[in-house]
Amino acid sequence: MAATAPATDPPGLSPAVTVASPPSQPTPEELVARAVAPVKPAFLRPPPVREAPKEEGKAAGVTAEKKSKRQLKRERQQEKKSTSHLCIEVGKSGNADSCKYGASCRFSHDINAYLAQKPADLEGTCPFASSGMVCPYGLTCRYLSTHNNQSPENCPEGNREINFLNKDTQKLLWKNKYDFPKASAQIKLLGLKDIKKNKVSSANDDQKADIYSPDKSCELNGNDQSESPCNISVNVEPESNLCKETDNSEAEPLVASSVQLVEPRPLKKSKVEVDETQNHGAGIHDNLAESEDHKLSNGLEVPSINQSSCRTDLITIPHLREKKIIDFRGKLYLAPLTTVGNLPFRRLCKTLGADITCGEMAMCSNLLQGQASEWALLRRHSSEDLFGVQICGPYPDTIARTVELIDKECSIDFIDINMGCPIDIVVNKGAGSSLLTKPMRIKSIVQAASTVTEKPLTVKVRTAFFEGRNRADSIVSDIYDWGASALTIHGRSRQQRYSKLADWDYIYQCAQKAPDYLHVIGNGDVFSYTDWNKHLSDCSKISTCMIARGALIKPWIFTEIKEQKHWDITSGERLNILKDFVRFGLEHWGSDSKGVETTRHFLLEWLSYTCRYIPVGLLDVIPQRLNWRPPSYCGRDDLETMMASDSAADWIRISEMLLGKVPEGFKFAPKHKSNAYDRAENG
Incomplete structure (x- = not known):
């Protein structure tokens, strides 16, 4: 009997020719290991082929006319x-x-x-x-x-x-005539150099201390702002051999508080202080201990205690334990978010279950200049029952004045100092995460700022400036004594930005070193209620978790945490959330043409993040992780498919469903590269 070709051979091919089998579909576990979202195969589609965008004007050979400023x-x-x-x-x-x-x-x-x-x-x-x-x-x-x-x-x-900026206050700030009595007195008391110079000479100028912060790396930034007059005088009466700088050391400046003030007792310097002494020329860092010989009260003179102390009339400033206390434990904390963390978005998150909200980061220099656009970041809605503001600056005197200004002019519950912002324009000015390389300046900033307000002061840091050189653990044990009531640690370095996952093991390590009174708040990659539960259960000293990008991508994460569920939200429910944001935006920015387009702009900025959300019903593995790259997929309906698109044209179509047609010639490019998973440019 003649041999026949196998029935499996395709027609027209000889038996010797073999057909390659199609590649096997990767398993969900393999996709997760590669940080690819395991979307069910039924919803996958081939990625679209896109042409490189052509530059405007080049295709037609037209050069845009350059207009003069006039x-x-x-x-x-x-x-x-x-x-x-x-x-x-x-x-x-x-x-x-x-x-x-x-x-x-x-x-x-x-x-x-x-x-x-x-x-x-x-x-x-x-x-x-x-x-x-x-x-x-x-x-x-x-x-x-x-x-x-x-x-x-x-x-x-x-x-x-x-929290609107009063016109009279703004004029005083413009003219550099706003009074900062507490900040000015505290800067002098701590022996810190006041960068803000007085344009009008006075008889007391020669009595100002010429000792800067123990951090000798602080340099003047060239600001030519005048010093505001001080209502509370701080009389310095030098005696012989007092108030003199020595060549080899600088004594620790006194800290104003309502507790007893005593002669500092030299202790063994920590590794951080040794590094600062070698690298920056800082002096000995002493600790204050209790004593019955020196007490602080209104008008009470403090006797000299060493060769670098001064006889000073001081003001009573409440100690940290006498301030209002905020219990952060177990509360859902919406992080301060650049651009997208505006007031309408915070209102939306409050309706979805957020407990604590914080305004966008505001630069101290702009607030002190009375810039209306910067003061708008401090605006607060009546629904924000536990609200704080976040400020950023490089020097103790600037931050102390800003804290005093906000304390006087705004209704807030706490003030957060950002010492972790990775943005180049902030770091290059010596603010943000660059302060992590200067722990002595961190101490001066916290001491100066905490003593000019009765509101709780919190600090937000990253693990370090450089990858592999963690520094947060070196300040966590002392920052409460300096005046901070809470410390938020983002589990990434400045060099790392948003690449790799947050290092929660290091956050736990820092929390274990923290004193009992200090609230330690973890931050990084919280994207579901299981993440939230894990971090709080793994380390009992973590008070709560700050939620940032997770809230941008799915603001209903607060509802999921409170109800302990993975919400398979529908496209219609997501659209209703967008409608609420638009309504809040029109109330905030206005319902005229300018307000409508401003609302549209911030809606589009937010949609550049929400497109990364993958519905629960489409995943083989739940919950979604923050670092997963979503493949090209179709939703369960047309609206869900449009919401999953990373094309700005689709985001504009969604905005037109809520705010009508865009104006003629409208264009949009997101401010943040939110789709760059391994590397993000924003802070």
Whole structure:
């Protein structure tokens, strides 16, 4: 019987030719090991082929015209006079004669011309009218047809914002005439050099201490700001052999507190202090012990205790244990987030279960200059019942003045000092994570800032500046004595940015060294309630976990933690969350054309993160990890597929579902490279 070819051979091929079997599908475990999200095969699709984007103008061979500053200014002035820019007072009242500037006003008063060119109203209801309030934007509101005639007296008290910058305060800051009595006295008391120079000479200038912080690496940044007058005088009466700098050492400056002040007792220096002495020329770092010989009270003179001490009249400053205490234990803490952590987003997270919120990082120098845009970062909504602000600066005097300013002008529950920001523009100024290389300056900053406010002071750091050279554990045991009530540790170094996973073992190690009164807060890669439970159970000294990118990608993580579940949220439920954000944004930025587009901009910035979320029902392994790269996949409906897209065009389509069509020529590029999983440029 003749041999026949195997039935498995494809037709037209000889028996000698073998067919390669298709590659086997990787298992979910293999995908997880490669940090690829294990999406069920039924939802996978081949990745689209994309062409490299062409630069605008090059394809057509057109070079964009470069306009001079004078020409741009002229165009802006002409645009203000155009009918599209109606005077605010006229738009609010609907009366062309309501503006007090009359014909000299820079904006248009022609109501009919404005209404003729105004875009059609958006679908939906004015967020102010839906709350029973009178819309402050009047004729310029994009939901004008839904306005009612309710009087301002009937406005509800619920949706309110506070911490606005007072105009009189702003003028004083502009003119460098704002008083900082506590900060000025404390800087002198600690023997720190005041970088803020006084333009007007005074008789007391020659009595200012010329001793800078123990950290000799602090250099002047060239700020030519004048020192504000001080209402509380600090009288320095040098005696013989007192207040003299020695060549070999500097004594520890006194710390103002309501506890007894005593002669410092030299102790064995820690490794950090030895390094600082060798590298920066710092002097001996002494500790304060209790004594009955020296007590601090109002107007009580402190006798000299060593060759570098001064006879000083001091002010009473409450000790850390006398301050208001915040119990962070077990509370859901939304991290301060650059750009996306705005007030509407924080309001949204409060509705989803967040307990603690914190404003975006504000630069101290900008706050002290009275910049309205920077002060907007301190704004607080009435729903934020436990709210803090985060500030960043390089020098003790700058931070101390900022803390005193915020304490006077704002309603807050705590102040957080950022010492972990990795952004180059911040680090190059000596602020943020660059302070991790200067532990003596960290001490000076915390001491100076904590004694000028009765609000709790918290500090946020990274593990280190350089990879493999952890430094956070060297300050965790002392930072409470310096004045901090909580320390947040992000489990990555500055050099690492967001590559690799957070080092929670090192966070646990730091927490074990912390004193009992210090709250240690861990931060990094918390993306589910199982992550939250694990970190709190693995180390009992961790008070809570700060949630950052996890909240950006899925803000309902707070609901998941409180309800202890993996929420397989639908696309419709996610759209409702976006609608809430838009409503909060219109209330915050305004319901006129400018407010609508500002809300759209921040919505798009947020959508650049939410596209990384993979629904629970599509995964072979749950929960999703923060470092997983999602493959190209289809959702369970068209909206879910669109929400999973990493294309800005799809994000714009989602915004048009909520805020109407984008203006002609609209373009958007996300500020943060949120899709760069191994390396992130943002802080």
